[in-house]
Structures are given as structure tokens and as C-alpha cells.
Amino acid sequence: MKQFIQTNRNRRRVLVVDDELINRELLSAILSPRYEVVQAENGAEAWELLTTSEQPFSLVMLDLFMPVMSGFELLEKRRESEEARAVPVIVMTSDKSAEVKSIRMGAADFISKPYHLPDVILARCERIIELNEDKSIIRYTERDALTELYSKEYFSEYIRRLRPDLKGDVDAAVLYIEHFGMLNELFGRAEGDRILRETAGLITRIIISSSGIACRTDGNSFRIYRRHCDNWEELVERVQTELSSLSPSKGLRLRAGVYQSVDPELDTESCFDRAKAACDRIKGNYGRNTEFYNRELHELEMHRQRLIGDIDEAIENGDLRVFYQPKYRISGERPVLCSAEALVRWQHPRLGMISPGEFIPLFEKNGLIGKIDGCVWREAAAQVGKWKEKYGFTLPVSVNVSRVDIFDHSLECKLCSLLESFGLKPGDLMLEITESAYSDNAERLISLVGSLRSCGFPIEMDDFGSGYSSLNMLTTIPIDILKLDMSFIRSMMLDKKSLRLVELILDIAKFLGVPTVAEGVETEEQLLTLKKMGCEIIQGYYFSPPVPAERFSEFIEKEIMQST
Amino acid sequence: MITIEKLSGFGANTAEGLARCCGSEALYLKLVNMVPDEEAFGRLSRAIGENDRDAAFEAVHALKGVLGNLSLTPMYDVASRLTELLRSRSETDCEPMLVELLKKRDELRELCAG
Numbered sequence: 001m002k003q004f005i006q007t008n009r010n011r012r013r014v015l016v017v018d019d020e021l022i023n024r025e026l027l028s029a030i031l032s033p034r035y036e037v038v039q040a041e042n043g044a045e046a047w048e049l050l051t052t053s054e055q056p057f058s059l060v061m062l063d064l065f066m067p068v069m070s071g072f073e074l075l076e077k078r079r080e081s082e083e084a085r086a087v088p089v090i091v092m093t094s095d096k097s098a099e100v101k102s103i104r105m106g107a108a109d110f111i112s113k114p115y116h117l118p119d120v121i122l123a124r125c126e127r128i129i130e131l132n133e134d135k136s137i138i139r140y141t142e143r144d145a146l147t148e149l150y151s152k153e154y155f156s157e158y159i160r161r162l163r164p165d166l167k168g169d170v171d172a173a174v175l176y177i178e179h180f181g182m183l184n185e186l187f188g189r190a191e192g193d194r195i196l197r198e199t200a201g202l203i204t205r206i207i208i209s210s211s212g213i214a215c216r217t218d219g220n221s222f223r224i225y226r227r228h229c230d231n232w233e234e235l236v237e238r239v240q241t242e243l244s245s246l247s248p249s250k251g252l253r254l255r256a257g258v259y260q261s262v263d264p265e266l267d268t269e270s271c272f273d274r275a276k277a278a279c280d281r282i283k284g285n286y287g288r289n290t291e292f293y294n295r296e297l298h299e300l301e302m303h304r305q306r307l308i309g310d311i312d313e314a315i316e317n318g319d320l321r322v323f324y325q326p327k328y329r330i331s332g333e334r335p336v337l338c339s340a341e342a343l344v345r346w347q348h349p350r351l352g353m354i355s356p357g358e359f360i361p362l363f364e365k366n367g368l369i370g371k372i373d374g375c376v377w378r379e380a381a382a383q384v385g386k387w388k389e390k391y392g393f394t395l396p397v398s399v400n401v402s403r404v405d406i407f408d409h410s411l412e413c414k415l416c417s418l419l420e421s422f423g424l425k426p427g428d429l430m431l432e433i434t435e436s437a438y439s440d441n442a443e444r445l446i447s448l449v450g451s452l453r454s455c456g457f458p459i460e461m462d463d464f465g466s467g468y469s470s471l472n473m474l475t476t477i478p479i480d481i482l483k484l485d486m487s488f489i490r491s492m493m494l495d496k497k498s499l500r501l502v503e504l505i506l507d508i509a510k511f512l513g514v515p516t517v518a519e520g521v522e523t524e525e526q527l528l529t530l531k532k533m534g535c536e537i538i539q540g541y542y543f544s545p546p547v548p549a550e551r552f553s554e555f556i557e558k559e560i561m562q563s564t
Numbered sequence: 565m566i567t568i569e570k571l572s573g574f575g576a577n578t579a580e581g582l583a584r585c586c587g588s589e590a591l592y593l594k595l596v597n598m599v600p601d602e603e604a605f606g607r608l609s610r611a612i613g614e615n616d617r618d619a620a621f622e623a624v625h626a627l628k629g630v631l632g633n634l635s636l637t638p639m640y641d642v643a644s645r646l647t648e649l650l651r652s653r654s655e656t657d658c659e660p661m662l663v664e665l666l667k668k669r670d671e672l673r674e675l676c677a678g
Binding site: 019022029033067118 | 583584585586588591595598599602604622625626628629630632633634635640
């Protein structure tokens, strides 16, 4: 690897700092066959380049007498910054007395003016760069004691040095041993350590022939940086097979993410972020060991990052709009409007309408959904208040309570103070809690539901039947309404078993004395079937899609007319 | 148009200058062509006119570096003497050396233009 660095010097960057254009041009001509030369007219410009440039410099060639900021001043300033100190400086001077002073101030060497012959200058530059690189690599602890792969810091530094010289395509990959914690628990730490060492050995075999390097990052993940190859799947599979045969646990699984042919402009850390994003994509997908960072993933990632970046602005500017979908009670002769569900829509100023299916899961994952929920609750509560005032009619609206909200210990307080602000009773705001929250932390959910109900909030169990719900949950959590997952409604008309299942759930709900809401009802046939089986409340496109508050008012007005 | 021959006639050590330019005649002549317009000449004349010896030192020091690098010996020698004079902070009049240096510069300018 070292040899590899030394034989490809041409793309290292050298900063030539001199106020005289002729001198800069002359030095550039001397150095450019071997280095990429960047010029600066004075110390201040050089400082700016040294501290802000994304690509590192390998050397500074510094004139001493310059306007704005002299070479001495730059040497002085350089002491402040670790980044700048890492780049060696050769001072160019015609002044003997300045030579000693500059060495004392941290210069690595000096070249006198008029310049020596080009070969001499090149040889001196080369020597200083090499000395400095050796020194900075030695600074890092080279090896991970357990696996004998490079340590993460050393690995990063090595790549930083290596990258400018690597010609052709390079791949960045992350490799992750799944369920490693379990392995440690079940078979002991010594066994876990053995597996890590074995994995490192297998990885070394992958990279040894490809001028690649590898390191262990945290615990059970590894990074690989090597020449591009097309058979990553095969390589990972090979490691997986060997590892399985060595491991006492049958469940040991490798997961790899590969960012192929990395963008040479992208910093190393971001390259591995991309590899990791690919790796995360197959989390839980046991059919695949290797995933690649591709254009689709890239665009998706960019889009997500953009949404995350824009959410605060969206909340501030009111781009998050609350739509209302009516729920009708169908147990009587004619459907009666009984409540509505508040659903969020994002009218993005540049991207247009963004589907909640796109952004809700994203914000659920990073916890920002709490912010969105709070915003929807406030808006919905305000709307219920407005309708109450306008029509003298209270239409309860249900709002979603996400999994992160469940761990918010001030949740009850927040909701109660909202009611107070808009002059509502607790029954005016109904809370929908998704069934899957039960499996996260049943204990917390049970106590929260109890406390919210004692405040007077009706609780709806949302998406019932979509996850791994146990019927036991229905008896341990005191709920007021059960919402059937819309997938049931879709499938029940297609196969008998689903239909029978819906019927069973409705029977259980009846037995528990809990009314049921069917979501996603689109056709009259669905409605009649549900009605026949005893479902009381219907929500879906059959009646109306979610609509803005202004349009929803029409449903209220119609209902008032019909009931009088 | 200036040529290596004309420069040698002027007294420049063209062999050395060329070697420093990695043997490239084109580069050497291009850089030499830039010399008469060096703004340090203006700075030097102004500083000496205003008797600002520090500014004069900086300007001539800069010129000396450039002239030396291009091995323009007749000019480099004058610039070196003037640099040392200014460095020594003696009261000696700088004007004659400045005139000498500017005269050489104008000669070079003519060579470049001619």
C-alpha cells in the first residue's frame, strides 16, 4: 500500500504562495508535472485555502515578504490550527537570516532564491511530503487490538492520504454482523471476540489482492475500501458461508452495503454513509446479504434529507394542512355523520403535494413525527372549536397519537391544555393509537391509555389486525373504539377467510362492548357487507376522501338540514 | 519579439534561466516578457521618491527574487546592490541605482517589443 502511495504522487496538492506572479508561474511549471499546484498571492489567501479547502494540501511553498499577510505572519497563524499545522511548509527566501527564523517558526525546510534547478526543488518537496506523511500516519494507533485490522482513525487517515492517488474506480463497503449482541449473550464474550477475529480474517482475504484496506468501526461492523469489483455478492456470500460454519449460532447473518465506484469529490465519511444507507435497506430482509447504493437509493435519500430539512419551515409557514375525513354511523336507517379523522397533508411550496405515506413513516423513524402531531392536534382542536361556534354542533375529531408521543410524559398535560385553549370537552378530541405501539412497550401504553381515559379522552385502537396484535391486548387495554385495518376491507370481498376473520373481530368487539370503525370503505357492496356483520361506523372514499375544513363544513350543514 | 540570442546579448544567463524553466524556451520567454510590466518597479520608484525606505526595500527585494529566478543578470546585480543598500539603512542616495535599474528595464522592454 505504501509503495502504491509513493509511485503515484502526481495528484498531491501543493500550495504556492508568492506575491510575484512570475515566481508563482515559474514554480508551478517546475512542480506541475508531479503535483497539482494551487497559487495564492499572499498569506491571507493561503490561510483561507488551507483552512477551507475540501481537498487537503500536501505542502506549502511560502514566500516571506508579501503584502496583506507576510510569510512570517502565516507561519505564526499556522500554529493556531491543527489542520494547517498538518501541512508542511517550505520557505522560499533569498535571505540567509530568515532561514533560521522560519525553521524556528515551524517551517520544514527552505529553498533559496534564485531557485535551484527544478530537479533539486522537486526532490526537496518530495522528501518533505514523504517525511510528513509518515509522521502523521504514525501518530494514529495503527491496529485494532482485537482483530488486527486497522483502527478506524488510522483507516480514515490512510484513505485521506491515499484517495488523491487512487486511479480508477474504488468501492466503499460496510459489513455488519447481525444479532451480534445475542451471540455474546448466548455464547459469551470470548466466543463473540473469536467471531470478530474470524470475520476480520475473512475480510482480509477479500482485500489482500485488491490493494484494499479494512477496519473495524464499532463493535460488530467493518469498513472496506478497495478497488472496484463486480462480485461483491459473491464475496459477501463466501464470508457468510465460512462464518456460519465457524459459528455456534445458526442465526448469525452478515449484512453488507456497498457504494460502488465512489464519487471522487465526495468526502470519505459520506462515502461510507452511502454504503451504510444501502446496508440499512436490507435490515430484516433475510433473503439478501448485499445491497448496493444506487441512483434510486441516492435520490430517495436526497429526497428524504430534503423533507427532513424542510419540516420546520413547513410547520412555521403552515404548509402542513389538516384534512378531515368523515365517519358515518350506519347502524340506523340512514348514515349519520358522527365524527371525523384529522389527517395531515403537506403542501410543499416547491415539491407540491407530498403524500403522507411518504413523509409520515420517515418522521416516525426519526422521531420528528411528534412535532407534526402537535401541530395537527392544535389545528384540529381549533377547527372543532370553530364548528362548535358556527353551528352550535360538536363534531368530535380523532387525531393520531404516534409511538414517540406515548413516551412523552407531558402528553396528558399538552392535550388537556389544548382543550382548554379552544373551549372543548375531552370527548371532542378522540385519540387514535396504533396497535403496533402495544408491542413496543405494553406497560407504558396501558398506563397512558388509562390516564388519558380518566381525563375523558376516548381512545381508538387504530390499524387493528395489521401487526402482530394479540387478542389479549383487547382485554388488557381499555379502549373505546376499534378501528379495523383497511387491508381487511380490501381483502374481505376477495376471499372467504378474510371475510370470516372480519366477522370474528366484529363479534369479539361486540362481546367487549366496543364499537368498530371500518376504514378504507370504497364501495356500497363493502358497506352493506360490513353493516350486515354489525360494523357500526364507516370511513372511506365511499362517503368522501379527506377534504379541507372549508369543504368539510358542507357535510356538517347537510347533516344539520337532514336531522331537522 | 524577444529571443534567447537577444537575451544573451542583453547579458542574461540564459542557460541558467532556461534550466530553471525546465528547458522550456516558450515558458522562459513568456516570463521574461512579463518583467518590464512588473508593478514592483512602480512601487520602488514611488517609495524612493517619497523616501519611504521600508517600502522601497520590500519592492526591490521582490524584484531581486524575480530577476534572479530569470537570471536577468544585469538587472539582478543592480537590484541586489540596491537591496543591500536599503537593508543597511545607510543615508546613501538610492536615486542613481534606481535610474540604472529602470534604464535596464527599458532596454529589456525594447528587446521584448522590437
